[in-house]
Amino acid sequence: MMPIKKGKVRVRFAPSPTGGLHLGGVRTVLYNYLFARQHKGSFILRIEDTDQGRYVEGAEQYILDCLEWCGLEPDEGPHKGGPFSPYRQSERKESYRQYAEQLVQSGHAYYAFDTPEDLEKMREELKRPDNPSPQYDHRVRSSMKNSLTLSQDETDKLLQQNTPHVIRIRVPENEIVSFHDLIRGEVQFNTNSVDDKVLLKADGMPTYHLAVVVDDFLMQITHAFRGEEWLPSSPVHILLWKYLGWKDSMPEWAHLPLILKPDGNGKLSKRDGDRLGFPVFAMDWKDARTGETTQGFREKGFLPEAFINLLAMLGWNDGSGKELFTIEELIESFSLDRVHKSGAKFDFEKAKWFNHEWIKKIDTPVLVTALQKKLSEKNLSYETHYLSKVIELVKERCTYVNDLWEHSVFFFISPDPDVTAIVSKWNDEKTTFFNNLMEVFQMVQPWDSVSLEHECKMLATANNIKPGEVLLPLRIMLVGGKFGPGVFDIAAVLGKQETNKRIASTLQVLRNNKVG
């Protein structure tokens, strides 16, 4: 059993506005959500709606739509408020400066007046083959223009003149920062390899480093889950919790393994999806810069249940070999100590398998609704009862929800039978047989698959025809080609009138064909 902090569990998800909700992002939300639900806690959505200081149109709505589709409803968030409003980054920006100033007062941060050019010059001058990217750290800060090297008067003067400046954390020399990660155990860093990260930018906006710590503290977050790419900056965050005097309120950390591209290694990116032909976003994602839209899992025809299921299994399992989980079962059995340490390559074939399984498993009405939507696009309308029967027959052959239509068109539109496969073997005996079959079908009671098959085969035997010789023709008459579920199942659903109508019309086609 995982040691849980005292007090109510509070977890948060804080997506950036420019990335779309990709696989890794959704998995992070999912694990947050599962953990919160399991511990009867709160799942908080804190949204970043600005990028480089500019408001990103539609970012918030996109995130909310994705979460809704996935069924991962936050308990607190920008759209529904909560005790720690506001939940939008753009509405919180005013409050960060005081915390940065507080750190300056206590000696754990300092003002830095270096211009971007100064920084570039420093990096260029200190660059060595064995140190290609020099950091602004305890070794170099003494030779830079900041409140540690300037006198108090000079500093005050620069501040009064509104000289552009940032506030940087003053990382101590040669100290060990260690913390416990719920997934990785004890993790240690020597502060000598940690640089003096900017906390407050020249435009007055906080960097992520300051913002997460302040926000997590103010929102009383108890458990912080994020991608493994954040592990290297965690010592900065730990130091901030300590220097702000909040060490006792620091959340438990969990750095989740990365989701990797299927070929080669490396983090999965949007480009990999484009390149390899599969979605990486939960829903269609329109890139604000290029105006390009990339297809999402929803639009591709994935069931949210399947999407959630496959994502949950990418980095976690319950140890029993079970792979199909409902969200309730996931809440029940999820545990952080069974989350893997290493990244998992995304396998789209396996993702398709999950969806296929879920299409077979999900309640028919869900699929009926999906099919109805497609039908209304075609200006067709059928009653639910009929659609349910159709879906029962075709769902097991569908990988995507969108396949339902293609696999069932012939139930709604009379096919144009492709007689090429049967015309060469056609003869008068078969014409007679099918004429008789229509008469037999007219009488058959009850109109179900078993009776139809029985009557058809009886008639064939009586006419000295092998059943196999008439089965393919019958299929082509009813569905138009060599595909689809069992012929008699199809006939049973189509009904007496429609079945006979299709037999008759194909007979007509064959007659014309012969004449022609």
Add this chain to the structure above:
RNA sequence: GCCGCGUUGGUCAAUCGGUUAAGACGCAUCCCUUUCACGGAUGAAUGAGGGGUUCGAUUCCCCUACGCGGUACCA
């Protein structure tokens, strides 16, 4: 370069010192189905390398190799 994290079949992975090293996806073959799928059966395929510790290491420790992540006034 430095710092950190990781390494069981092609992929996802079980094993928490003793197993013929599960299972799933994919692949191959066969069966079922007088279509196509579904389904069933079978098969090929795995502990990065080297040292320890131990009666015994895939499992614990160290080194090496490899991979990934970070090294920004991006997140």
